[in-house]
Amino acid sequence: SEGTKKMDIKFVVPASVEEVKSDGKPVLLVGRKQLLSKHWEAFLGQSEVVSATVSQLSGGDEGALTKAMVAVKGGVRCVAFGTLPESCSRHNCAARPHGVAKVVSECLASADEDWTVACLLEDEAHVGAVACAIGRALPLFSEKSQARNKPKRAAEVCFYVDPLERFVTKPSLDVAVRGVRLCQRIVDTPPALMTTDAVVLEAEAVAARLGAGVTVRVTRGEDLEAQGYGCLYGVGKAAELAPALVVLSHSKKADSSSKGKAACLVGKGIVYDTGGLALKSKEGMCSMKMDCGGAAAVLSAFEGAVASGDYGPYTSLHCVLCVAENAIGPKAFRHDDILTSFSGKTVEVNNTDAEGRLVLADGVAHCTKPGAFDDEEEVALVVDAATLTGAQMVATGKRICALVSNDDDVEAAAVDAGLRSGDLARPLPFVPEWHKAEFKSVVADMKNSVKDRNNAQCSCAASFVFQHLHPDYHGAWLHVDLAGPAFVNDRATGFGCALIMALLGCQPFK
Numbered sequence: 001s002e003g004t005k006k007m008d009i010k011f012v013v014p015a016s017v018e019e020v021k022s023d024g025k026p027v028l029l030v031g032r033k034q035l036l037s038k039h040w041e042a043f044l045g046q047s048e049v050v051s052a053t054v055s056q057l058s059g060g061d062e063g064a065l066t067k068a069m070v071a072v073k074g075g076v077r078c079v080a081f082g083t084l085p086e087s088c089s090r091h092n093c094a095a096r097p098h099g100v101a102k103v104v105s106e107c108l109a110s111a112d113e114d115w116t117v118a119c120l121l122e123d124e125a126h127v128g129a130v131a132c133a134i135g136r137a138l139p140l141f142s143e144k145s146q147a148r149n150k151p152k153r154a155a156e157v158c159f160y161v162d163p164l165e166r167f168v169t170k171p172s173l174d175v176a177v178r179g180v181r182l183c184q185r186i187v188d189t190p191p192a193l194m195t196t197d198a199v200v201l202e203a204e205a206v207a208a209r210l211g212a213g214v215t216v217r218v219t220r221g222e223d224l225e226a227q228g229y230g231c232l233y234g235v236g237k238a239a240e241l242a243p244a245l246v247v248l249s250h251s252k253k254a255d256s257s258s259k260g261k262a263a264c265l266v267g268k269g270i271v272y273d274t275g276g277l278a279l280k281s282k283e284g285m286c287s288m289k290m291d292c293g294g295a296a297a298v299l300s301a302f303e304g305a306v307a308s309g310d311y312g313p314y315t316s317l318h319c320v321l322c323v324a325e326n327a328i329g330p331k332a333f334r335h336d337d338i339l340t341s342f343s344g345k346t347v348e349v350n351n352t353d354a355e356g357r358l359v360l361a362d363g364v365a366h367c368t369k370p371g372a373f374d375d376e377e378e379v380a381l382v383v384d385a386a387t388l389t390g391a392q393m394v395a396t397g398k399r400i401c402a403l404v405s406n407d408d409d410v411e412a413a414a415v416d417a418g419l420r421s422g423d424l425a426r427p428l429p430f431v432p433e434w435h436k437a438e439f440k441s442v443v444a445d446m447k448n449s450v451k452d453r454n455n456a457q458c459s460c461a462a463s464f465v466f467q468h469l470h471p472d473y474h475g476a477w478l479h480v481d482l483a484g485p486a487f488v489n490d491r492a493t494g495f496g497c498a499l500i501m502a503l504l505g506c507q508p509f510k
Contacts, residue, residue, distance in 0.1 A: 007108060007138045008154040009177060011131065013167045017042045020118055020158065024072070028107050030082035030100055030130075031120030033057045035162055039120055044070055044079055059083040063099025065106045080107050091400070095126035097133035097422030098399065104137035108155060117157045124161050127170045128508035129422035131157070132498045135177035139491060141188035170508035172308040176501060179304035180494035186296035187492035191272035191289050191325070196241045199269055199295065199323045203246045206303045210250070214306065219245045229366075230340040231347060231358035235276075236324025238332035243324035243359075245366065248299075249373060250306045251316040260315030261380040262373060265302055265500060266363035268356045268386035269295030269323035276326050276352030277334055291356070293486035294386035295321045297496025304501045312505030314380065318373055320366055322359035326352070338444045342366055343468040348441040351449035356388045357461055358448055361468035368473035380475045381410065383503070384465060385496050387483040391457035398484035400424040401495065404462035407476035413503060414478055420509045423499035425480070428459045435463035478503075 014020050020027065020043050029036055029043060040054055053068045067080045082103030084096045100119070108115055119130050134157055161168050186194060186202060200218055207216040221242035224233040229245055236243025251260070270291035274280060280288070302319035305311040333339070337349045339358065343365035347358065366372060367382050392402045401418075403425050405411040411427050418425035438450040438460045446467065450460050462479040469477060485495040502509035 006140055006152055007111070008152060009135060009138065010154055010156050011169060011173045012156050012158050013169050014158050017160070020116055021045060023116060024077065025114055025116045026078040026080070027116040027118060028080040028082055028104070029118050029120060030084065030103060032084050032086065032122070033059060035120040035122070036081055036083060038162070039160070040081070043118060047071070050079065054081065057081055057083045059085040059099060061085050061087060063096070063102045065103045082107065091424070091426065093129055093419050093422045093424060094123070095121075095129035095422060097129045100130050100133035101137040104134050108138060111153060112150065114154045114156070117155050119157065119159045121159055121161050122163070124164065124168050125420070127159050127168060128173070128176060128498070129420065130159065131173045131177050131508065132180050132422055132494070135180040136184065136494050139188060140181050140185045172304070172507040175304050175307045176498060176508055179300035179497040179501065182303070183296040183300040183497045184492040184494040186299070187290050187293050187487065189289070194271055194289065194292065196236070196239070196244055196271055196323045196325055199271060199292065199321065200244050200246055203248060203299060203321060206299060207248055210303060210306050214248060214250045217247045228340070228342045229362045230342070232322055232324060232362040234333040234337065234339040235326055235355045235358050238329040239325035239327040241325065244321075245362065246321040246323060247366070248302055248319040249316065260374070260377045261313065262316045262318060262377050263311065263314040263381040263383070263504060264318045264320060264367040264379055265298035266320045266360060266367060266382065266384040267295030267298035267322065268292070268360055268388065269321045270356060270359070271323065271325050273326045273353070273355065274328055276355060277328060277332050278351055278353040279328065280353065287487060287490065290487035290492065291387050293482060293492070293496065294384070294480075295323060297385045297482065297486070297500065298383070300494070300497040301500035304497060305504050305506050308501070308506045310506060314504070316373070316377060317504070318367065320363045322363040324359055326355045341468050343470065345446065345468060346444040348444035348447045350447045354449040356386050357464045360384050360386055360465045364465055364477070365468045365470065368470035370470065370472060378475070379473065381478070382469070382475065383478045383480065383500060385480040385482060385500070387486050388481045389458050389461050389483055391461070392481040393484035395428055395458050396426050396484070398488055400426050401480055401482040401485050401499070402458050403427045404430050404459055404479040404481075405477060406430060406466065407478070410476040410478050414499070417499055417502035417509070421498035421502040423485070423495050425499060428462075429456060430459065430462070432463040432466055435460040436467060439464060
């Protein structure tokens with residue numbers, strides 16, 4: 001369905017700067033002005049034109065692209081400078097991935113030839129975040145007709161660390177970048193193609209790529225209702241294609257006699273959100289294909305973590321996709337309906353456009369039910385990811401996701417993972433004893449939407465999900481609301497994949 005030219009990304013380690021200088025391809029040098037000024041001549045050779053260009057470089061606040069032509073033997077060579085911003089506050093990523101993505105996109109997104117991209121870095125630790133930013137800049141999905149017959153292009157990417165005075169790489173760079181681009185493609189694909197059936201196929205394809213060590217289990221349609229997943233079934237039952245709960249599992253535990261620790265990733269996978277009978281406006285409904293961003297993030301992170309061969313202290317990793325289309329039709333769930341979650345708790349519907357928390361309720365309840373995966377396994381961490389609330393953008397904006405957690409250490413680790421991966425994250429208050437009052441119902445255990453929209457909506461929505469964890473679950477829980485960062489300027493960003501991989505301790509973010 002992609003049907004267009006794409007740009008392959010190849011990570012290379014040149015033997016020397018001279019190799020880049022002599023390869024003849026167009027070259028993009030990316031870095032702060034100080035490093036570009038210091039190293040451009042080694043990469044490009046002497047040139048009065050380039051010297052004058054470099055002296056005028058400025059990255060501004062967002063990063064800036066400047067192009068020039070250099071005379072070489074037999075013709076000219078196109079060179080470009082991606083100048084990164086100088087300013088970088090403590091809540092920003094020091095690798096400046098937003099600037100990297102901007103300049104790479106402007107330079108290469110419409111390129112008709114192969115390029116070399118040389119990233120000049122101040123710290124080897126920045127390699128993972130910069131690599132993922134480059135992947136984000138070159139998304140896979142497009143249906144532009146004029147591009148269909150153009151040949152595939154390639155970008156050869158290398159990382160030169162200034163203090164080390166050499167090229168470097170990191171394990172699993174290609175794994176992480178493939179994950180970011182998979183996450184983007186799932187979210188960018190229109191809902192006529194990325195249906196609930198298609199998401200199930202994507203999950204099965206991940207399992208097939210990872211091999212025999214991964215299992216996948218799918219519960220669909222009326223089987224969901226029969227097995228107690230009343231919220232997921234209620235949200236998705238009106239659509240042409242049935243909702244599904246997809247569970248992927250991988251274990252690296254060799255000794256079955258010892259009790260292992262599991263991490264569980266839960267993703268909201270609403271392939272299209274009309275708002276249900278609380279129908280969205282014409283403007284509000286556009287781009288709602290992005291409402292599967294949480295499921296795309298956890299699925300791609302699961303593949304990346306398993307493929308990298310290491311997901312930290314956990315002996316097994318599980319991925320639960322809560323997949324549905326929030327459609328309208330004769331079977332649509334209604335305001336005043338009461339749904340029963342897999343947790344056993346009842347939910348009075350007062351907003352069919354607050355469907356994401358309903359499907360997540362079933363997902364986290366599934367993960368935390370004793371013996372959900374293996375009687376010899378203790379679930380130690382549950383991470384749910386969702387494009388859940390517009391309030392997230394009010395709280396933390398369009399580049400930083402919101403975190404809500406019951407655990408100080410996990411919250412701090414997630415913030416740090418954001419700074420290392422470039423998927424920035426900031427915590428919001430966790431006070432469920434206050435926030436649960438927003439969902440009070442006189443006929444059910446709770447309603448699904450707040451009564452006061454001015455009272456910490458993002459934290460309240462997270463609190464709703466938290467209430468569906470099993471009462472005997474005493475592990476850590478982390479809620480990631482990525483409504484803003486997942487989809488910017490009509491394009492998916494792949495947000496969440498790198499964040500979760502970094503949180504799990506995966507390469508290339510160590």
